[in-house]
Amino acid sequence: MNAEGGGEAETVLRLSNITKRFGPLTASDSVSFDLKRGEVIALLGENGAGKTTLMNILFGHYVADEGTVEAFGKTLPPGEPHAALAAGIGMVHQHFTLADQMTVLENIALGTQSLFAPRFDRGRALARIEELSRDFGLEIRADALISDLSVGERQRVEILKALYRDARVLILDEPTAVLTPLETEALFATLRKLVATGLSIIFISHKLNEVMAVSDRVLVLRSGRISGERRTADTDRGELAALMVGETIKEPEVVEHSPGDTVIELVAVSTAGRAGGAPLDAIDLALREGEITGLAGVSGNGQAALASLIAGTTKPESGTIRIRDEIVSDWSARAALAHRIGRIPEDRHATGMIGDMSVTENVISEAYRSPRFSRAGLLDWKSAEQFAETIIRDYDVKCPSPNARVRLLSGGNMQKLILGRAFDGEPQVILANQPTRGLDVGAVAYVHTKLLEARNRGAAVLLISEDLDEVLALADRVIVISKGRLSPPSKRGELSVREIGERMAGHGFADGVTDAA
Amino acid sequence: MRLEPKPTPGLATTLLYPAGAILATIVIASLLVLIAGASPFNVFWLVAKGAAGSQFALLETLTRATPLIFTGLAVAVAFRAKLWNIGAEAQLYIGAVVTVVLGTGAVAMPTPALIPLIMICAMLAGALLLLGPAVLKVRFGVDEVVTTLLLNFIVILFVSMLLEGVLKDPMGLGWPQSKRVIADAQLPRLIQGKRLHFGFVIAVASAVVMWVVMKKTTLGYEMRAVGNNAEAARFAGIPVNRVLMKTALLSGGLAALAGFSEVAGLKGNLTLDLSPGFGYTGIVVAMLAMLNPLGVVASAIFVAGIFVGADAMSRSAGVPSYIAQVMVATALLTMVTAIMLTRYRIRWK
Numbered sequence: 001m002n003a004e005g006g007g008e009a010e011t012v013l014r015l016s017n018i019t020k021r022f023g024p025l026t027a028s029d030s031v032s033f034d035l036k037r038g039e040v041i042a043l044l045g046e047n048g049a050g051k052t053t054l055m056n057i058l059f060g061h062y063v064a065d066e067g068t069v070e071a072f073g074k075t076l077p078p079g080e081p082h083a084a085l086a087a088g089i090g091m092v093h094q095h096f097t098l099a100d101q102m103t104v105l106e107n108i109a110l111g112t113q114s115l116f117a118p119r120f121d122r123g124r125a126l127a128r129i130e131e132l133s134r135d136f137g138l139e140i141r142a143d144a145l146i147s148d149l150s151v152g153e154r155q156r157v158e159i160l161k162a163l164y165r166d167a168r169v170l171i172l173d174e175p176t177a178v179l180t181p182l183e184t185e186a187l188f189a190t191l192r193k194l195v196a197t198g199l200s201i202i203f204i205s206h207k208l209n210e211v212m213a214v215s216d217r218v219l220v221l222r223s224g225r226i227s228g229e230r231r232t233a234d235t236d237r238g239e240l241a242a243l244m245v246g247e248t249i250k251e252p253e254v255v256e257h258s259p260g261d262t263v264i265e266l267v268a269v270s271t272a273g274r275a276g277g278a279p280l281d282a283i284d285l286a287l288r289e290g291e292i293t294g295l296a297g298v299s300g301n302g303q304a305a306l307a308s309l310i311a312g313t314t315k316p317e318s319g320t321i322r323i324r325d326e327i328v329s330d331w332s333a334r335a336a337l338a339h340r341i342g343r344i345p346e347d348r349h350a351t352g353m354i355g356d357m358s359v360t361e362n363v364i365s366e367a368y369r370s371p372r373f374s375r376a377g378l379l380d381w382k383s384a385e386q387f388a389e390t391i392i393r394d395y396d397v398k399c400p401s402p403n404a405r406v407r408l409l410s411g412g413n414m415q416k417l418i419l420g421r422a423f424d425g426e427p428q429v430i431l432a433n434q435p436t437r438g439l440d441v442g443a444v445a446y447v448h449t450k451l452l453e454a455r456n457r458g459a460a461v462l463l464i465s466e467d468l469d470e471v472l473a474l475a476d477r478v479i480v481i482s483k484g485r486l487s488p489p490s491k492r493g494e495l496s497v498r499e500i501g502e503r504m505a506g507h508g509f510a511d512g513v514t515d516a517a
Numbered sequence: 518m519r520l521e522p523k524p525t526p527g528l529a530t531t532l533l534y535p536a537g538a539i540l541a542t543i544v545i546a547s548l549l550v551l552i553a554g555a556s557p558f559n560v561f562w563l564v565a566k567g568a569a570g571s572q573f574a575l576l577e578t579l580t581r582a583t584p585l586i587f588t589g590l591a592v593a594v595a596f597r598a599k600l601w602n603i604g605a606e607a608q609l610y611i612g613a614v615v616t617v618v619l620g621t622g623a624v625a626m627p628t629p630a631l632i633p634l635i636m637i638c639a640m641l642a643g644a645l646l647l648l649g650p651a652v653l654k655v656r657f658g659v660d661e662v663v664t665t666l667l668l669n670f671i672v673i674l675f676v677s678m679l680l681e682g683v684l685k686d687p688m689g690l691g692w693p694q695s696k697r698v699i700a701d702a703q704l705p706r707l708i709q710g711k712r713l714h715f716g717f718v719i720a721v722a723s724a725v726v727m728w729v730v731m732k733k734t735t736l737g738y739e740m741r742a743v744g745n746n747a748e749a750a751r752f753a754g755i756p757v758n759r760v761l762m763k764t765a766l767l768s769g770g771l772a773a774l775a776g777f778s779e780v781a782g783l784k785g786n787l788t789l790d791l792s793p794g795f796g797y798t799g800i801v802v803a804m805l806a807m808l809n810p811l812g813v814v815a816s817a818i819f820v821a822g823i824f825v826g827a828d829a830m831s832r833s834a835g836v837p838s839y840i841a842q843v844m845v846a847t848a849l850l851t852m853v854t855a856i857m858l859t860r861y862r863i864r865w866k
Contacts, residue, residue, distance in 0.1 A: 313752055333754035345752055354746040365742060365753035374735050381733075 009036040011073075012200050013089070013169055018067035020053055027053040029224040030067065035169065040191065040201045042211040042232070044244055045221035046440040051204050053224070055171060059084045059091065071169070090162025091171040096154050100147040104140055105129060108161045125164075132163050136193045137186070151299065152183040159190070170194065171202045176210055180298050181468070181501030188214055206244075207469075208237045220244050245441045252449040254474065255456075260289030261324075263460040264310070264341070264429050269319030271305045278302040278484040280309065282319065285479070285486060287429060287460035292451065293489070294475025295464045298504050302484035303464050304346070307433040310462065311343045312336030323429075337366055342427030342459075346434045348414045355407035359399055360388040362406050363421050391420030396446075412443030419450055430454050430461045436470060448474060468497065482506045534859050538851035545851075546844045553836045560834055564841075567829025568822035574829065576713045580783065582814075582821035584609070584792065586720035587775035588799025589806065589813040590727050595768035597731065597808050598740040599747070600651065600761055604665030605772035606796025607672035608643035612773025614676060615639040616780040617684060617695045617787045620702030628701045635702060636719075636777055643773025644766040646672070651765035655758045669796065677789055684787065695787040704782035716778030720814075723771065727810035730767075740764055772796065801849045807856065820845055 013035040020028040028050045035041055045051050056062045058069055060081040069076045071087040098107050109125050129142050138156045146154060155175060162170055176184045191201060191214060205211050211218055212232060220228040220243040228243035265286040273279040277300045287293055297303055308314045312333035321328045323339050345351040353362050364373050364384045373384050388402035395416040399409055406414060422430065432451060436444040451474060455461050465471050471478055478495065480487040480503035487503045547557035569575050588605040595602035619635045646668065653659035680693040704715040731737035739760045742750040751757045779791055802820055806812030827841030
């Protein structure tokens with residue numbers, strides 16, 4: 001995308017030997033790179049590779065132990081968040097920083113005016129925003145409330161916010177995580193227009209496809225160091241993946257086989273609305289033995305409602321749940337466990353584990369009442385500890401001892417504990433809600449292997465994921481969720497990514513609902 | 518300024534910070550003593566002597582610690598499940614009312630039957646008193662800090678009404694006090710002629726029982742799980758609301774025992790000054806013990822010692838005994854700070 005010609009472009013941002021240590025951990029190890037005018041650099045790396053640390057140093061949230069940041073030839077004073085903004089560096093965070101109850105215009109202008117300014121020239125601000133949005137394909141209604149906007153639109157507001165402040169360097173942190181494939185393409189088109197006007201972009205991602213699609217140059221970070229730098233034109237996905245992980249990790253192979261009987265069936269189930277996502281709207285869903293059903297969809301379209309329904313933490317408002325042809329009337333987390341449903345929750349820290357309790361105490365949390373772990377209200381800690389040790393051994397959990405507090409474990413190890421707990425007693429249904437979010441590539445492959453093992457021994461697996469690649473790689477059939485409704489299932493390979501993307505945006509549902517998102 | 522979590526604190530820091538907290542408490546209290554015009558060394562010596570310097574002093578400290586163990590346990594149990602029971606004072610008074618109602622001759626049976634009956638009824642009353650706020654919290658999300666705190670005032674005014682009315686001792690020369698409990702309903706003294714009574718034994722036994730409950734039983738496990746992460750507990754199928762109800766019953770019952778033991782063991786009747794804030798001091802006791810039931814015994818004796826010692830000191834050194842409250846409050850603040858510092862590191866800027 002670099003508009004080359006006219007010799008060497010000007011360097012707009014230079015990081016020299018940035019080193020940052022947290023106790024024994026070196027989060028950033030003498031990282032240096034230059035960003036040229038009109039260039040797109042992709043910062044590629046797994047979770048924990050040091051991408052966020054680097055950006056926090058750039059923005060003055062952390063002070064580097066060594067090294068300097070130079071913007072447009074001037075060294076930025078360390079530890080001053082305003083310096084980077086004043087120097088023309090804008091950032092679009094993964095989690096947006098917008099005030100929900102204010103309009104687009106207000107959000108964009110927020111903080112650009114002195115508190116003591118006599119008045120706010122609304123007309124000029126509006127004209128400026130309209131000009132920016134027209135020039136860069138960032139369509140938005142300036143008087144709309146943020147709370148009425150879709151996620152993709154909110155991201156546009158964030159980008160406009162940075163442009164309104166005359167950003168000449170734009171940093172995007174995992175910008176596509178919340179977008180549909182179509183929205184992603186629109187974002188890339190915008191980025192191309194921005195670069196054409198001389199803006200420079202740092203694109204942070206762990207998705208190889210996107211990095212290949214947008215960048216001029218790729219910097220691969222691994223455990224705080226730059227493990228490789230490549231011109232995008234001279235490299236390929238395989239090489240980048242190897243640089244990112246350091247070794248080749250084998251993803252498990254999916255062997256075709258035909259599914260068995262239906263284990264759990266939802267018939268015309270609706271749930272009550274609640275904060276943070278759409279409720280379910282009269283859905284039908286049947287999960288069969290030995291089959292992974294992948295649920296794709298844009299975040300907030302009812303995944304949370306479906307997951308908590310199957311996990312037993314919410315009851316259906318109407319409709320029936322049938323397990324092995326028996327209608328279950330009293331539905332709860334305990335009922336779900338009693339019907340041998342193994343659950344992997346979306347948020348390990350908030351719902352999966354109790355951080356300040358030990359590994360042992362956590363692994364028995366679903367079964368502490370069984371005679372295996374307690375008798376007449378008295379816990380059998382010896383048996384519980386043996387169970388913890390079994391999981392630690394079988395699932396290769398790295399932890400100092402079964403008495404260690406779970407908070408001290410890494411995300412991958414925590415997830416292994418959850419797998420060990422959920423898969424105990426060979427559950428007949430497995431609910432895996434975002435099972436690999438935030439895990440490194442090695443742990444992702446491990447989780448995938450375990451899910452496939454469960455499927456191969458005959459469990460009915462529901463895999464809910466916002467990562468479409470994951471769904472397509474593992475699922476025997478794919479269902480798309482949009483606004484609390486399910487699309488008809490499609491067999492593996494039946495639909496293209498583009499067609500699934502359209503369904504994710506709400507098109508092509510069986511009953512002919514084609515309202516655009 | 519912000520806080521960064523530290524990795525597992527080492528043994529050195531775990532001991533160093535609380536030691537620093539005690540030191541800081543002594544320094545701050547010394548300054549106040551200096552302002553009052555006395556010598557800090559002399560004052561601290563007198564406090565220590567007054568708390569534990571003689572058999573009389575020691576027994577007095579243990580007597581004062583008895584209700585604090587009960588209220589401290591009540592708070593520790595509730596706070597463990599993040600049920601913020603600020604109403605131990607009210608539960609204490611309700612326990613005392615039940616003791617007086619049943620113990621002044623309304624029920625006649627031999628001591629070994631009468632005392633357990635009164636204990637159980639007192640506990641039930643305290644438990645039911647806390648059940649209300651717990652139900653409101655679970656059903657309607659009403660903040661239990663507010664409801665339990667306000668119940669203190671309601672109950673104390675209610676007791677005041679009873680003492681001016683139905684419970685008023687006709688032989689009490691017009692004072693707002695109840696009749697004395699009959700001999701069969703009184704707890705025996707541990708040493709003939711001294712004030713320390715059997716309530717202390719019940720208190721320590723309760724602490725041991727609560728320790729076992731928290732460590733070894735499914736209920737204790739559920740309470741800790743709910744307190745640490747209610748959402749994860751709910752996800753794992755732990756009936757969070759039911760656990761909170763059980764916690765409320767247990768906590769209210771323990772606090773009511775403080776009222777029972779003060780009336781049946783020490784005072785013999787109910788007056789409005791039965792508790793000089795034992796319910797509130799129980800919060801301090803529980804926090805100093807880091808919510809550990811056995812720790813509650815130690816911290817209740819420590820806090821009681823400061824109060825008893827300061828009373829003795831003020832008689833001979835002329836420094837107001839309010840210094841005790843300042844010391845206890847300072848100890849709480851420094852201890853809480855120390856606990857935080859063992860877990861977090863402060864970053865300036």
